[in-house]
Amino acid sequence: MCRHLEYNTEFSFRTSGYPELLSGCGNSALSYELFLGGFPNVTSVDYSPVVVAAMQARYAHVPSLRWETMDVRALDFPGGSFDVVLEKGTLDALLTGERDPWNVSSEGVHTVDQVLSEVSRVLVPGGRFISMTSAGPHFRSRHYAQSHYGWSLRHTTYGSGFHFHFYVMHKGRELSVTQLALGAQLLSPPSPPASPFFLQDSDNEDFLSAIHL
Numbered sequence: 001m002c003r004h005l006e007y008n009t010e011f012s013f014r015t016s017g018y019p020e021l022l023s024g025c026g027n028s029a030l031s032y033e034l035f036l037g038g039f040p041n042v043t044s045v046d047y048s049p050v051v052v053a054a055m056q057a058r059y060a061h062v063p064s065l066r067w068e069t070m071d072v073r074a075l076d077f078p079g080g081s082f083d084v085v086l087e088k089g090t091l092d093a094l095l096t097g098e099r100d101p102w103n104v105s106s107e108g109v110h111t112v113d114q115v116l117s118e119v120s121r122v123l124v125p126g127g128r129f130i131s132m133t134s135a136g137p138h139f140r141s142r143h144y145a146q147s148h149y150g151w152s153l154r155h156t157t158y159g160s161g162f163h164f165h166f167y168v169m170h171k172g173r174e175l176s177v178t179q180l181a182l183g184a185q186l187l188s189p190p191s192p193p194a195s196p197f198f199l200q201d202s203d204n205e206d207f208l209s210a211i212h213l
Contacts, residue, residue: 019043021082021122023072023115024090027051031065043082045070073114080124088132091115091140101139109186112143120149120171129169136165145175145183153179 022031025044034042043066046052052069059065070076072090091112095101098108119129129151133140137155144153144167152173157163175183 019082020084020086021045021077023075023085023087023119024093025051025055025067026089027054028088030086030088031055032059032062035062035065040064042066043068045072045075047071073111073118075118075122077122079121081122083124083127084130085119085123085127086130086132087115087119089134091131091143092133092135101135104186109143113146116143116146116149120151123151123171125172127171129171131167131169133165133167134162136163140165140167141179142182142186144169145179146186147175147180147183151175 020034020039020042022028022034022042022044025031025046031042031044041064044055045068046055047070049069052067056067059067068076072087094111094115095104095108098104104112116129123129131140131144141153141155144151149169149171151169151171153175154168154170156166156168158166
């Protein structure tokens with residue numbers, strides 16, 4: 001895994017005091033990897049107090065990493081608290097009870113909306129939300145493409161063979177007309193694609209370096 005995140009001239013990272021939130025951290029080492037990459041101000045939240053206690057103990061030698069027990073559907077942070085919010089598989093976990101991924105239930109749609117609404121709320125204007133998932137655009141883009149979140153949407157992929165999907169939302173920018181139309185179809189099952197379509201591929205196994213904000 002990488003020790004840095006790449007960036008372009010559109011959005012420069014600050015290497016210290018940069019507030020980031022990892023939503024639904026579980027027992028992933030991602031928070032620590034971000035710390036090693038030069039981002040010490042990472043707050044990680046999870047619904048399970050057992051998981052949070054275990055992560056606090058595991059990384060007790062890194063006091064700048066913060067761990068909190070919290071429901072990602074109702075975050076206890078003021079609005080505009082973070083420049084970047086990341087989630088890796090959290091939405092996937094919340095949707096595991098769905099019987100048909102092509103036609104998400106109204107309960108599932110509401111759950112995802114609760115999470116994304118909170119993400120948008122705690123992001124500063126110009127902040128980024130990065131969602132990392134195995135769910136392709138035909139399943140997930142319609143959830144992100146809702147105008148009330150106040151962000152734009154970009155998608156890319158990582159990996160060879162099995163692809164991992166990255167969705168980058170930029171708060172303060174607008175969705176395209178096509179994306180808005182897609183979002184309007186959220187409660188309607190989309191037609192399955194004729195064949196898999198990948199926007200980008202990479203043989204580099206260092207997935208964090210594939211994130212271009």
